[in-house]
Amino acid sequence: MLHLRVIAPADLRDPVLNVLRDEPGVAHVVVHTGAAIDPAGDEITADIAREAANDVVERLKSLDVQHFGAITLEPLDTVLSSAAHHAEDVADGDAADAVIWDELISRTREESRLNATFLMFLCIACLLAAVGVVTDSAVTVVGAMVVGPEFGPLAALAVALVQRKLSLARRAGAALLIGFPLAMIVTAIATLGFEALGWVQLSTVSELTQVDFIFQVGPFSLVVALLAGAAGMLSLVSSKSAALVGVFISVTTVPAAGFAVVAATVGDWAVAGNSVLQLAVNLVGITAAGVLVLAVYRRTRARRAVTGG
Structure with a gap:
């Protein structure tokens, strides 16, 4: 699993959440409204199956999130969560074969x-x-x-x-x-x-x-x-x-x-x-x-x- 953090202006909050909701390989979506100071906006976090990460990042980039805010990914060594395990099971492909180009x-x-x-x-x-x-x-x-x-x-x-x-x-x-x-x-x-x-x-x-x-x-x-x-x-x-x-x-x-x-x-x-x-x-x-x-x-x-x- 990977931990995704998105900093986005308020007007991109719903489009970003739609991207995360549409991907079955995503779990633990959290929104901190107005938490980001520089750049100003919301902080949105989620845990993503590695095999789904590239598609999610590409869709977020299509919203120009990287220009108005930021997209960061970091690996998670241990995740104890049924929702996370389900996300890995339903994600298309295999984690070992996944290429995250960015x-x-x-x-x-x-x-x-x-x-x-x-x-x-x-x-x-x-x-x-x-x-x-x-x-x-x-x-x-x-x-x-x-x-x-x-x-x-x-x-x-x-x-x-x-x-x-x-x-x-x-x-x-x-x-x-x-x-x-x-x-x-x-x-x-x-x-x-x-x-x-x-x-x-x-x-x-x-x-x-x-x-x-x-x-x-x-x-x-x-x-x-x-x-x-x-x-x-x-x-x-x-x-x-x-x-x-x-x-x-x-x-x-x-x-x-x-x-x-x-x-x-x-x-x-x-x-x-x-x-x-x-x-x-x-x-x-x-x-x-x-x-x-x-x-x-x-x-x-x-x-x-x-x-x-």
């Missing part, structure tokens, strides 16, 4: 923001990957995979392509196109410093045995990227965040960037090129899989709307 756009927009936190995480992840390469440590490389924040912009790019949100696409593209080069430059400076201090004795990276999978590009590189991208988007849509950890460990995006930097500093340009290719394959594959998953959800919803469930 929620997804909001979440991916936040995760794709190019800010100091995003850049620091990406730099740290690339540095960890570089350390994993120079020490031939698969464990350290896996740590870099988990720390890397790049899935957020990739998911946002997929959502932007499906929903045709140009502003979101620009935001996600900026995070990737600025973030990765900057993180690789920082990693290159650090790696050259390690080499100057004598901590790195590598003359080539092609002889590494524990982390050589990073630059070995093949058909399964794309297969893994597609599967990871699909799993990641499914986890976002269904709010099952635990699956994202598996996605982070599966794909070699940040490790490929770190490997490319280390290979370049020792003059192993062939391996550096393969690492960059691995990075590109993973970025494209994850985005393409996210678009495909969202397109399937969108088509399924449209088919249900035509057939009436």
Whole structure:
């Protein structure tokens, strides 16, 4: 269940209530007349079955509630109510398969923001990957995979392509196109410093045995990227965040960037090129899989709307 709060001017009170009354997946409708101060109006709350939330939000938006007031949603972990259980039973569809597009756009927009936190995480992840390469440590490389924040912009790019949100696409593209080069430059400076201090004795990276999978590009590189991208988007849509950890460990995006930097500093340009290719394959594959998953959800919803469930 989700908790809906609507702030709306008094003249929209009845239209908003009509939207909530017409949806069988809604329970616990409460009206606080004149409770809102800024913006002025009524506060209307309700609990909604997740599978009904997208339709309710779309109908509220058609009333321009978001312009004159506000619409907020938050998940409810525990609801003890026969009315709520009935609302979930009669709502069309299944909660795990429900896509709330505004929620997804909001979440991916936040995760794709190019800010100091995003850049620091990406730099740290690339540095960890570089350390994993120079020490031939698969464990350290896996740590870099988990720390890397790049899935957020990739998911946002997929959502932007499906929903045709140009502003979101620009935001996600900026995070990737600025973030990765900057993180690789920082990693290159650090790696050259390690080499100057004598901590790195590598003359080539092609002889590494524990982390050589990073630059070995093949058909399964794309297969893994597609599967990871699909799993990641499914986890976002269904709010099952635990699956994202598996996605982070599966794909070699940040490790490929770190490997490319280390290979370049020792003059192993062939391996550096393969690492960059691995990075590109993973970025494209994850985005393409996210678009495909969202397109399937969108088509399924449209088919249900035509057939009436």
